[in-house]
Amino acid sequence: MKTHKNIYKQGEKLFVGGMTAAAIGFFSANPKAVKADSLSAGYLMAQNVQSSSKTQLSKAVPTESTSTDSFETEQSETMDKDAANDQQLNNSNSSQETNDSNNINDNDNSANSSAASEKNNTDLVDSDISKRDTENPNIVESNWNNIKVSYDTTQKSLTIYGGTKEKPVAVSNPNPILGTSDTGYIAGVNPLDITDIKIDGQLKLSGSVKFLFHGLTKLKTIEGLDNLDTSEVTDMSEMFSDSTMLLKLDLSNFNTVKVTRMYNMFHNCINLRYLDIHSFNMANTSNVAGMLLTLESLKVLVLGKDNKIGLSDFQNKARWNSLGSGSISNPEGTEKWRSEDIEKNYHSNNISDTFISTIANPVFVHFRDEKGNQVTDQNGKIVPDTVEVGDIGTSKAPEDFDCYKNANITNYTLKKIFINGSEVTPGSAEDIVNFELSINNEQPNICANQDVTFVFGKEQIQSQTLTVSYHDPNGKTLKDDFITSVTSKKSTTVTADEIKGYTLVKVWVNGKQVDFDPNVAGQYSTEISYSDDLTEQNVVFVYEPDTESNVTVFFQDEKGK
Numbered sequence: 001m002k003t004h005k006n007i008y009k010q011g012e013k014l015f016v017g018g019m020t021a022a023a024i025g026f027f028s029a030n031p032k033a034v035k036a037d038s039l040s041a042g043y044l045m046a047q048n049v050q051s052s053s054k055t056q057l058s059k060a061v062p063t064e065s066t067s068t069d070s071f072e073t074e075q076s077e078t079m080d081k082d083a084a085n086d087q088q089l090n091n092s093n094s095s096q097e098t099n100d101s102n103n104i105n106d107n108d109n110s111a112n113s114s115a116a117s118e119k120n121n122t123d124l125v126d127s128d129i130s131k132r133d134t135e136n137p138n139i140v141e142s143n144w145n146n147i148k149v150s151y152d153t154t155q156k157s158l159t160i161y162g163g164t165k166e167k168p169v170a171v172s173n174p175n176p177i178l179g180t181s182d183t184g185y186i187a188g189v190n191p192l193d194i195t196d197i198k199i200d201g202q203l204k205l206s207g208s209v210k211f212l213f214h215g216l217t218k219l220k221t222i223e224g225l226d227n228l229d230t231s232e233v234t235d236m237s238e239m240f241s242d243s244t245m246l247l248k249l250d251l252s253n254f255n256t257v258k259v260t261r262m263y264n265m266f267h268n269c270i271n272l273r274y275l276d277i278h279s280f281n282m283a284n285t286s287n288v289a290g291m292l293l294t295l296e297s298l299k300v301l302v303l304g305k306d307n308k309i310g311l312s313d314f315q316n317k318a319r320w321n322s323l324g325s326g327s328i329s330n331p332e333g334t335e336k337w338r339s340e341d342i343e344k345n346y347h348s349n350n351i352s353d354t355f356i357s358t359i360a361n362p363v364f365v366h367f368r369d370e371k372g373n374q375v376t377d378q379n380g381k382i383v384p385d386t387v388e389v390g391d392i393g394t395s396k397a398p399e400d401f402d403c404y405k406n407a408n409i410t411n412y413t414l415k416k417i418f419i420n421g422s423e424v425t426p427g428s429a430e431d432i433v434n435f436e437l438s439i440n441n442e443q444p445n446i447c448a449n450q451d452v453t454f455v456f457g458k459e460q461i462q463s464q465t466l467t468v469s470y471h472d473p474n475g476k477t478l479k480d481d482f483i484t485s486v487t488s489k490k491s492t493t494v495t496a497d498e499i500k501g502y503t504l505v506k507v508w509v510n511g512k513q514v515d516f517d518p519n520v521a522g523q524y525s526t527e528i529s530y531s532d533d534l535t536e537q538n539v540v541f542v543y544e545p546d547t548e549s550n551v552t553v554f555f556q557d558e559k560g561k
């Protein structure tokens with residue numbers, strides 16, 4: 001500061017020149033001024049991050065400064081006036097003065113740019129909000145489809161900033177958040193960690209939004225779906241598919257008049273409880289295959305007169321009662337339909353109603369080893385968590401769940417079961433799940449669920465060599481030995497081969513002759529199981545050659561000669 005004052009005393013004109021250079025430097029660094037009235041408040045708050053926060057956040061993306069019209073005009077006038085002064089100074093000052101002026105320019109450029117930036121931020125948002133954002137290292141700023149986003153690494157929440165209703169942010173054919181990629185399309189954000197999404201401000205989407213929210217396996221809520229203008233969207237295929245923890249989707253504001261494809265739109269949203277698509281105009285939609293497939297937890301489905309969901313693969317196991325003038329816990333409509341009836345009736349009829357399923361709160365099922373890791377099936381693939389459903393008032397042992405019986409878990413032994421956090425012994429009286437609809441404050445809690453975890457121990461599989469031999473009664477080898485194995489997990493079936501010119505007459509297993517009737521038609525088979533008493537096993541099939549008979553042929557005339 002003392003150096004600055006000393007130089008200032010050498011000539012006031014030099015100081016004016018430094019201020020001019022600072023103003024020019026400020027506007028050179030900010031070539032695109034964004035008008036504040038075209039952005040949402042949340043967007044403007046996200047922009048208000050000082051340079052120190054960009055240093056703290058290694059994955060943050062620099063943001064453009066914003067300005068008001070009055071501030072922009074004021075700076076423009078100052079820049080024009082100072083530019084003329086600069087020209088005069090350049091013509092009259094000595095070489096030394098020019099060097100001193102350059103030093104002043106460097107200092108004043110930094111100081112004035114900082115001051116201008118602070119003025120901008122003060123015009124847009126409250127300073128304490130800016131400070132809080134700046135000092136929070138848990139916030140990652142990035143962009144997605146050239147839209148500013150922020151991600152809270154602690155809360156695992158993603159905020160997408162749009163514009164205003166008058167000036168929405170337009171996005172054509174947006175990249176999905178995850179899509180079919182491994183890492184997603186938002187730098188610094190792992191899509192598989194996101195639990196909540198907030199759309200803050202208006203977005204106008206067009207073209208294809210295929211896979212937009214697909215595969216976000218921890219995502220539970222999306223707030224602000226009513227901020228999406230979908231009137232120009234043509235393809236919504238897989239838009240929410242495989243987001244297995246989503247609980248509710250209210251899409252009642254969606255304009256789908258131009259959408260031609262909705263296949264697999266909600267496929268495998270196995271935890272979805274509430275779906276409202278009554279506003280969907282599907283007159284131009286030709287492909288809805290898989291749209292409503294595997295929505296086993298769905299409790300409330302709101303449909304409208306322009307919905308055409310025939311062939312949408314709605315295979316929910318529940319029966320559906322129309323709401324009428326009733327409530328979720330006591331629907332009073334006249335329709336009592338199966339899923340296929342809903343598909344049929346919402347293919348051509350102009351009807352509209354809310355349907356309530358008869359299923360209870362779903363049971364989430366997990367398959368883990370004793371260390372908490374997911375187990376694998378007989379093909380070595382991880383057995384995924386899934387959902388089991390049942391009608392209200394019914395009961396079932398976890399071992400009778402369809403998902404357990406169809407899991408094909410090998411190389412493991414079931415050790416214990418946890419039902420809603422409590423350990424039970426398999427096969428005991430406590431080993432039972434009651435399907436029910438949870439009530440909270442005298443209202444149905446459709447988002448509640450029960451939980452079952454199967455815990456397996458890794459099975460130690462023993463193996464033995466099994467040799468299969470083919471001999472005649474004298475021990476002569478008729479065919480090369482066949483060598484295989486038998487394990488403690490699974491027995492092995494051995495079948496006697498057919499050998500031309502020979503007939504099977506005896507069977508020996510581990511040195512002992514077994515009962516065998518050679519007159520029984522068909523090939524002989526036997527099951528060989530693992531034996532703790534043996535190190536290896538063998539089967540010997542004994543064959544006898546077929547008996548040859550001589551035939552004498554006589555040639556005679558009519559008199560027998």
